[in-house]
Amino acid sequence: MSPLNTLLALAGAAFLASTACGQKQADPTTTSSAPSTGESVAGAKRVPIEVNGKGFTPSTVNVAKGEPTTLVFKRTSNETCATEVVFPELKIEKKLPLNEAVAFEVPTDQSRTLSFQCGMGMYKSKVVIQ
Ligand SMILES: [Cu+2]
Numbered sequence: 428m429s430p431l432n433t434l435l436a437l438a439g440a441a442f443l444a445s446t447a448c449g450q451k452q453a454d455p456t457t458t459s460s461a462p463s464t465g466e467s468v469a470g471a472k473r474v475p476i477e478v479n480g481k482g483f484t485p486s487t488v489n490v491a492k493g494e495p496t497t498l499v500f501k502r503t504s505n506e507t508c509a510t511e512v513v514f515p516e517l518k519i520e521k522k523l524p525l526n527e528a529v530a531f532e533v534p535t536d537q538s539r540t541l542s543f544q545c546g547m548g549m550y551k552s553k554v555v556i557q
Pocket of ligand 1: 508509545546547548549550
């Protein structure tokens with residue numbers, strides 16, 4: 428192998444390594460120091476939602492149409508069957524690990540009501556976009 432080919436092979440390997448690394452950083456886990464009020468991160472409003480034995484709190488979230496909004500779910504109890512959140516209209520399911528912030532970006536492009544619930548549909552809440 429010529430020195431030039433070796434160099435190209437090394438550059439290719441470095442590129443592949445950096446690409447694989449970039450994919451691992453896609454996890455949007457936030458820091459635990461986030462305040463509970465509607466704080467702005469990258470222009471998006473963040474709405475904290477607590478998940479415990481009573482279900483989801485608050486049970487209704489009002490969102491302005493067109494305003495980038497992220498719901499941040501946090502399950503704080505093991506005494507609940509809501510170990511995941513399901514958005515039936517969007518066909519989206521997200522696992523809710525205990526005490527871990529799970530972000531969900533609300534599609535605010537149109538006025539509508541999106542419900543979200545636990546895996547069995549016992550606890551029901553909604554996001555009202557208008
Ligand atoms: Cu349930």
